[in-house]
Amino acid sequence: MSTLLEKPIKISRIMAISVSQARALEDPARSKIVEMLYHRQLTTEQIGTELHKAGYNKAITTIRHHLEILKEAGVIEIVKIEEARGAIAKFYGTSIKLIPNSHAKDFDSKYSGMIKSTSAKIEKILDGISKKPSTKKAESPSESIMLEIVNRAIANVLESKDYAQKKIR
Numbered sequence: 610m611s612t613l614l615e616k617p618i619k620i621s622r623i624m625a626i627s628v629s630q631a632r633a634l635e636d637p638a639r640s641k642i643v644e645m646l647y648h649r650q651l652t653t654e655q656i657g658t659e660l661h662k663a664g665y666n667k668a669i670t671t672i673r674h675h676l677e678i679l680k681e682a683g684v685i686e687i688v689k690i691e692e693a694r695g696a697i698a699k700f701y702g703t704s705i706k707l708i709p710n711s712h713a714k715d716f717d718s719k720y721s722g723m724i725k726s727t728s729a730k731i732e733k734i735l736d737g738i739s740k741k742p743s744t745k746k747a748e749s750p751s752e753s754i755m756l757e758i759v760n761r762a763i764a765n766v767l768e769s770k771d772y773a774q775k776k777i778r
Contacts, residue, residue: 621717625756633682634707638665639675643684643703650688650700676701706764734759 634640645659679685688702739749
């Protein structure tokens with residue numbers, strides 16, 4: 610047997626997602642629901658209306674099923690419950706922002722300098738995080754915990770009003 614192709618695989622991206630979250634987001638309608646709930650609180654009926662506008666014609670029972678799958682995976686949650694005319698209205702929201710990933714093929718060469726300088730800064734941050742015990746047993750945080758800390762910190766920065774104002778200018 611002769612080798613026809615061999616290519617080294619360089620890890621260039623890390624995705625932090627559980628299997629249940631990946632399964633929950635694999636359906637295009639469910640992914641659309643998560644996108645719709647970013648910075649919004651919607652009821653099942655409002656979600657149905659928005660899905661219909663986006664070209665997804667789903668019955669309310671199907672939408673409820675999708676919401677349950679997303680809720681069980683921890684992707685969305687009930688953020689408000691209201692009583693209106695004797696009925697209970699549940700409003701759903703999410704703390705997850707889905708960002709489309711469609712970078713140009715020359716991304717690495719175009720941004721290699723930024724990647725290198727940012728990597729050095731992040732390495733210092735991770736060194737600082739890894740030296741801080743995560744529990745009373747003086748354990749260093751695992752890679753997944755460090756990634757989640759950095760992920761949430763980046764989310765805080767990108768969602769901050771100050772950063773949003775800088776982007777507008």
